[in-house]
Amino acid sequence: MGDTKTQEKELREQAIQAAIRYHEFKHGHKKTFAAGDRIPYAGRVFDEKEISNLIDSSLDFWLTTGRYAERFESEFAEFIGVEHCSLTNSGSSANLLAFMALTSPKLGERRILPGDEVISVAAAFPTTIAPIIQYGAVPVFVDVTLPTYNIDVTQLEAALSARTKAIMVAHTLGNPFDLAAVRTFCDKHDLWLVEDNCDALGSRYCLNGIWHNTGIIGHIGTSSFYPPHHMTMGEGGAVYTNDTTLKRLVESFRDWGRDCWCPSGRDNTCGNRFTQQFGELPYGYDHKYVYSHFGYNLKVTDMQAAIGCAQLEKVPGFTEARKRNWRLLRDGLAGLEEHFILPEATADSDPSWFGFLLTVREGAGLRRDQVVNRLESRGIQTRMLFAGNLVKHPCFDEMRASGNGYRIVGELANTDRIMCDTFWIGVYPGMTDGMLEYMIEQLRTLPLKA
Secondary structure, eight states: OHHHHHHHHHHHHHHHHHHHHHHHHSEEEEOOOOOOOBBBBBOOOOHHHHHHHHHHHHHTOOOSHHHHHHHHHHHHHHTOOEEEEEEEHHHHHHHHHHHHHHTTTGGGGGSOTOOEEEEEEESSSSHHHHHHHHHTOOEEEEOOEETEEEEEEEGGHHHTTTTTTEEEEEOTTBBOOOHHHHHHHHHHHHEEEEEEEEOTTTTEEETTEEEEEETTSSEEEEEOOOOSSSSSSSEEEEEEEEEHHHHHHHHHHHTTTOOOOOOTOOOTTTTTTTSSTTTSSOOOOOOOGGGOOOOOOOOHHHHHHHHHHHHHHHHHHHHHHHHHHHHHHHTTTOOOOTTOOOOOTTTTOOOOEEEHHHHOOOTTSSOHHHHHHHHHHHHHHBBBBTSSGGSSSSGHHHHHEEEESOOEOEEEHHHHHHHHHHHEEEOOOOOOOOHHHHHHHHHHHSSSOO
């Protein structure tokens, strides 16, 4: 038996070492940037550690959630400063699970019901809003402020109604929204707060004199590990909370809606698998097959989690690189304020930037499409601020025509401005000084009106 285990260990190590050599051959040599080379807005940054973990996990051939997933959930929770982390297969699924947890009958009077309202913004990525609409709740849209591009907290009282149950909103491109104001409003009115932290991992906010990672000041936070984000598993996401009840609800919806919370591959954690009564089921019905919610299968694979464990170690370095790259762009574009609204961090925040936002000013002598086309033609990848104004998209056509399904508070003037005049460029850790200098040069040499 000892010889078999030794042989297995040796073969595993040989496979891992072979993968490391392949990584060095395939990915270990970085091309020096030259003017005109493609500059992506984001991308994955990895080394042999991700490859090693991936191969190690694949050799187990467990495939679904396993030892690496358990390790990641524990290490991520410790990293971000929260009690519970639940891995899922994407950031979009994380948002879905965070919202659906709040609809559970187990929450009693605090549960969100169809027709209840959730305050958010239309200058958003659609998967922050989609769970609200798909469930039958009503998103209530307020405007955002410039130059932070975050929710306008002065409109919260106007957005409140007798049916308001929650606020679900993202930290825009890594820039935290005014968490002090939003959390105070939620506490005052007994509302849930869901922080969509998918673009802001590593960002911090100072609340009552204490610095916290974003994502943990609300009742539930979410992250995405898609390749452009602050770390990656390829696909993947997480939901996190300090509330054990919410954690169990999230995992129930994630794991088919089951009532049981045994980890994958384990049975009878509670010791009462065959000795309980549920609804009209026969006494002692197998707890592993009792369903308390209409759920999904949104679990992550262990191979994705293995990559995540290696990536998580790099997040502090990634965060510092993002801050540095953003600052180099901000300093390099100083003096262009007559032509562009340059981004600013929210007060009392320390952003881990996802991108560098620019809004073309009226009278600049150029339209956004002209600026974007020039940059793209020179190899600089650009992005809009996601939906711009989500309610102007085809997915809202039927609701807009009927006048039902959502509410708008006041005028979404800045949201519409973003839709027409705003774009962003990247600051991800794979960018070199040469890339940043070239982007600055191309923006500074635009034929702007004097």
